Amino acid sequence: MRRNTLSYKCQQYAMFAGLSTIAFAAVVIIPFIYGLYLTLTSWDGVSVSKPFVGLANYVSTFQDAAFWQALGRTLIYTVIAVVLVNVVAFFLAYLVTSGVKGQNFFRAGFFTPNLIGGIVLGYVWKFVFNRAFTALGTSLSIGALSTSWLATTNGAMLCLIIVSVWQYAGYMMLIYVAGFMSVSKDLIEAAEVDGCNKAQATMNVTIPLMVSSFVQCLFLTLTRCFMVYDVNLSLTNGEPFGSSIMAAMHVYNQAFTYKNYGTGQAEALVLFLVCAIVGVTQVYVGKKAEVSA
Secondary structure (H helix, E strand, C coil), rough: HHHHHHHHHHHHHHHHHHHHHHHHHHHHHHHHHHHHHHCCCCCCCCCCCCCCCCCHHHHHHHHHHHHHHHHHHHHHHHHHHHHHHHHHHHHHHHHCCCCCCCCCHHHHHHHHHHCCHHHHHHHHHHHHHHHHHHHHHHHHCCCHHHHHHHHCCHHHHHHHHHHHHHHHHHHHHHHHHHHHHEEEEEEEHHHHHHCCCCCHHHHHHHHHHHHHHHHHHHHHHHHHHHHHHHHHHHHHHCCCCCCCCCHHHHHHHHHHHHCCHHHHHHHHHHCCCCCCHHHHHHHHHHHHHHHHH
16 A cells, blocks of 8 residues: 555656656756766866866865955955845835835836846946946046946946846845735734834834845845856956956856866855855844744
């Protein structure tokens, strides 16, 4: 009887989730295992042989100053971008759930940048920073806009942050909108009856009940910012003087440009572990705050 039940469950699983499992294994599990194997070789991506070198690639990773500089740069970019994305997204969500006229139109408009591919987005904003802003700054005699921000080290990082906020804020806004709409209006009205103004009701009632939305948005923005590559490639390409090379771009260059697949894969694994540790820690802390709220 137990065997028949087990067989029936296996058949059900194969029928409903079999193809998804095969696809997930082919796209994620097998490449990940193969990547772990490559970290133990000195493969150049072209030759048939893959010489085994043991942990030499991991030693090279920890000795690669450029990788750690790129990772530190990514951490700074991520912290600033995550804070700004979520602040802007929360403000936009508050705006489009406050009963303003045409709020559905504004929701669609704010979400639209997220639909544009990162490569296209980077080239569009590259034109804006290099041509549109400089032309405007020259005609209005605004010194800060007269030269392209992409030409300076700090300016290139600032441009990356601006574009990331513009791209991600609309998507995170939808999650915050769902959070606002999930809060019962009766609780808000009860708080106002007890003497709270609108701002106090938002701080003391609405925000504590939206912790799950904050957890989701923070996790999504953290992982996206840590793994940013497409906008980095098309907007700055790591310039000027390599000052805007993020960790993902450094890993790509190591593997595909310099043909050091083993070292590149080892650095990719380190980047994955850092991102996973930060993401899981954030979710754990957020879930505890959600329970206490």
